[in-house]
Amino acid sequence: MSTFGTYSTAYSGMYTNQAALLATSTNLANVDTTGASKVQVTSADSSTTRSDGSTAVSGVTVASITRSRDIYLDSTYRTENADATYLSVKSGNLEYIDTLLSEYDTVTTDDDGNTVTTSGVEEVISDFFSAWETLSTTQSSNEDGHRVAVVTAARDLITRLTAIDEELQQVQADAVTAVEDGVDSLNDLAAQVAELNKQIVQAEAGGGEASYLRDQRDALLDEMSSLVNITVSEQSNGSVTVTLGGGTLVKGDKANTLAVEGTGATDDPLQVIWAASGDEADITSGSIAAYMEDADQTGYETIDASDLPYDFNTYATSSITMLRQTLNVLITTLALSINSLTTSGVDADGNTGLAFFTTIDDSEPLSITNIQVNPELVSDSDKVVTSTSSDNDDYSIASAICDLLSDTSLYENAGSSLSIINFYGAITTWLGTAGDTASSNYATQAALVTQLDYQRQAVFVISIDEEMSSMIKYQTAYAASARVMNTIDSMIESLLAVF
Template sequence: MGSTFGGYSIALTGMRVNQAALTVTSHNIANVDTAGYSRQAIALTETVNDPAGSNSAGTGATVAEVKRARSQLLDNTYRQQNTTVEYWSSKSGTLDYLQEILDEFAISDASDEDASADGLQQTIQNFFDSWDNLASDPSSVSTRQSVVENAASLLDTLSQIDEQLQSLQADALTAAGDIVDEINGIAGQISALNLLIAKAEANSGEAGDLRDQRDDLLDQLSAYTNFSSQEAGSGMVAVFIGGVALVSGTKANSLSISGDGSTANPLQVTWTNTQTTAKIAGGSLLACLEEADQSGFSAISDTDNYNFTATATSSISTLRQGLNDLITTIAGKINSLHSAGTDLEGNTGLDFFVVVDAGQPLSISNIQVNPEIAANSNKLAAGSTDAAGDNTVANAISSLLDEKIFQYNGLSQDLTGFYQSIIAWVGTAGSNATNAYDVYSTLATQADNQRLSISSASLDEEMSNMIKYQTAYSAASRVLSTIDNLIGDLIEELG
C-alpha cells in the first residue's frame, strides 16, 4: 500500500504529464495551418516503484515519447506519383505552347471568319496561288513581284516559328540547369538536417519539426527527379538517384550539367565527383532534358526519299524537323523546275531558293529567295522557253501543292495532307500529355489527401484534447491539494 507522502509524487506526475500533453496540443493548434506540418501526439506510460521486487505499487505516469503522425508508405506513394505528375505537366505545357506557335490546328477556308490571315497554312496557300496567277499572265511585272513577295512572306513566317521553337528549346536548356542547381541545394539542406536530427534524437525523442522540414524537402525533390530514400537507425536519411547516393548521412553529393543539346555536344547530367552519367528517369528535369535535345533536328540531304516520323525525344525538335522537311522539300522541287526553265531575258533559270550561309546546308533556318530574283523579277522562269505566254514552269510549280511529294510514317502525302499530319500530331501529343497529367495528378492528390488525413492537425480534435488534458491536470492538482489538507489535519491533531 502506498504511503500518504507517496501520493504527493503520483499527483505531481499527473500534473507534469498533462502539462506536457497541453504543450503538445498547443503546438498542434499553432501549426494547424502550417504547410507540411505533421500532427504530434504524446504517449504516456505508467511508472512503478520496483517492478522486480515485492512492492510494485504504481508511482504515477511519465512521458514515453512525442511522435509525429506520419505514414512513410503514403509519403513514398505521393512522391512517386508527384514525379510523374511534374514530368507530364512540363511536357503538356510545352506542347500547348507549340500549338499556340502554330496558330492553327486544322485547315481553315480563307473565307472562314476564324481563319488566320497570317497563319502558316494560309501563307503556303498564298504562295502557290501566286504561281497559279503567274501561269495566267507570265509576263506581268506585278504578278512576278507577287510571287517573290509571297515567297519571302512564307520564309518569314517559317523563320519566326523556328526562332520561337529554338527559343523554347533554349528555355528548356536553361530550366534544366536551374533544376540541377535546385536539386544540389535541396541535397545540402537534407544533409544539414540529418545532422541536426541525429543530434536532437540522440538523447531525447523524435525531432518532429526537423523531420517535417526534411520531408518537405523530399516532397520538393520529387517534383524534379526520381529518387528513393532509406532511413538509418540514427534518424538520418539516405537519398538515391538511379542507385547513386545524392545524400548519405551528413554528406551531400552534387550533380553537374553540360552540353547544349546538339548532336555534337549532347546535354548530360553527371555526378560531379565521378563524372558518371546520372540516371534521370522522371520529374520536370527529365522533361526539360528531353525538350532541350536537338538531335531530332537535322538538315535533309535527300528530300525525295526522306520519311518524316514524329519519334524524336523532343517534341520541339520533332516540330522543327517537320517544318524543315516541309520547306526544304518545297524548295528542292521548285529549284529543280525553276532552274530548268528560262527567264524573260532568255537566260537559264536560277535556283529560286538559296542558302544564306554557304557553309551550311539548306534548312528552315538557312534559306532565302535568290537575291538576284528578289532584285529583278524578270529572272523568274515562268516557262521552259522565253516565248511569250509560256507558263509551263509556273504551272508545274503551282501543281506541286497537290502532288504527293512528302512521306509521313511511310505514307505518301501532298503538302496539305502533310501539314495536317504535323498539326494533328501536335494536337494528339498535347492531348495525350494533358490526359496523362490529369490521371497522375488525380492519383497524387488522392495519395496526398490520404497522408494528410493522418498527419494534418484538426482544430476540433485538438480543442477536445485540450479540454481533456486541462481537466486531468486540474484533477491531479486537486489530488495534491487534498493530500496536503489531510497531512495538515494530521499534524494539527498530533499537536
C-alpha cells in the same frame, strides 16, 4: 501500494499530462504554419520491480513525443508528385506550341456567314502556289508584276516558317535554362536537407525532440520530388538518405552535387551528371526530366535531294524538335524540288535558270535556318524561271511548280505519301492529339497527387477543434492527479498530527 507510492503515481500523472498540454500548446501555436505536423505525446505504464521479482505498476510515463506522419503516404506522394510535374511541363509546352501555331492562323467568314479558321502556314503555302498559278496563266504584258508577286510570296513563306522555327528554338533554349536552374535548385535543396540531418541527429541524440526540424526537412523533400525522382529512407539516428536513380544525393550531413553538360543538340546532348564521378544521373520524372526531353534536338537533321522523298516519323523525344523537323522537311523539300525545275529552264532573257532558293551561309546545307529566295531574283525578277525555252507562250516550269501543291509523292509520313498541305496537316493533327492526351494525363495525375496530399494532411494537419478537445482532456486529467496529491498531502498531515 504505500501512501508515498500513491503520491509518486499522482505526480507521474501530472507530469505526463503537463507534457501532453505542452504538445497541444505547440500544435495550437502552429495551426497556421505551412507544413507543420501535429505533435503527439504517447504515454505508457510506469512499473517497478519488487525484490521478489514481481512487477508493480507505479503510474505513467512519457513514452515518446512524435509527429503524426505516415512515411508510406509521404513516399507515395513524392513519387506521384514527380510524375505530375513531369506531365505538367510536357502538357504546358504542347499547349504553348498549339497557341504558337494558332497565332498565325487567320479567321474569315464564308458566304453563308460561317466563321472559317485557316492555318497560317497553309495560307502562306496556298498564297505561294497561287502566285505561281497566276504567273503560269498570265499574259506577257502583265508578267513582270506577277514575277515580283512570286518572289514576294516566296519570301513571305520563308518568313512565316522561320519565325515559327525561331520561337520553337527559343522554347528549347528556355528548356535548357530550366534544366540548369532546376539542377541548381536541387543541389541547394540537397545541401539544406544534409544540414537539417545534422541538426536533427544532434537534437535527438540526448532524447530531445526536433519535430519542427523534421517538418522543414519534409517540406524540402516534397520540393525536391517536384524536380526529380527521389527515394527517401530514414535511418535509425533520425537522418534521411536521399537517392536519385540509384545514386546517393544526400547521406547524413553530406550532399553530392549534380552538374549540367551539353546544349541538347544531336552532337552535344544535354546531360545531368554527378559532379564527382562524371556519370550520368538517372532522371526519369520530375520537371527536370521533362525539360531535358523537350530540349533534346535528336531527330532534327538536314536533308538533301538524295533523301527525297524524306520519310518523316513522329518518334522524336521532343515534340518541339518534331515540329521543327516538320517545318524543315516542308520548306527544304519544296525548295529542292523547285530548284530542280528552275535550274532546268531559262529565264525571261534566255539565260540558264538559277536556283529559286539558296543558302544564306554557303558552308552549311539548305535548311529552314539557312534558306532565302535567291538574292538575284529579288533584285531582278526577270531571272525567275517559268519555262524550258525562250518561247513567250512556254510556262511549263511555272505549271510544273504549280503541280507540286497536289503532288502526293513529294512527302512521306511513316510510309504514307502526302501532298504538302496534307503533310503539314497530319503533323499538326498528331501534335493536337498528343497535346490533348498530355493534358488529360496531367489532369488525372494532378487529381491523384491532390488526393494523396489530402490523405497526408488527414494524418498530420493540426485541427483547432481536436486540439481544444485534447486540451480539456489533459487539463482535467492534470487537475485530477493534482487533487490526488492534495488528498495524499492531507492524509500525511493527519498521520503526522497523530504522532
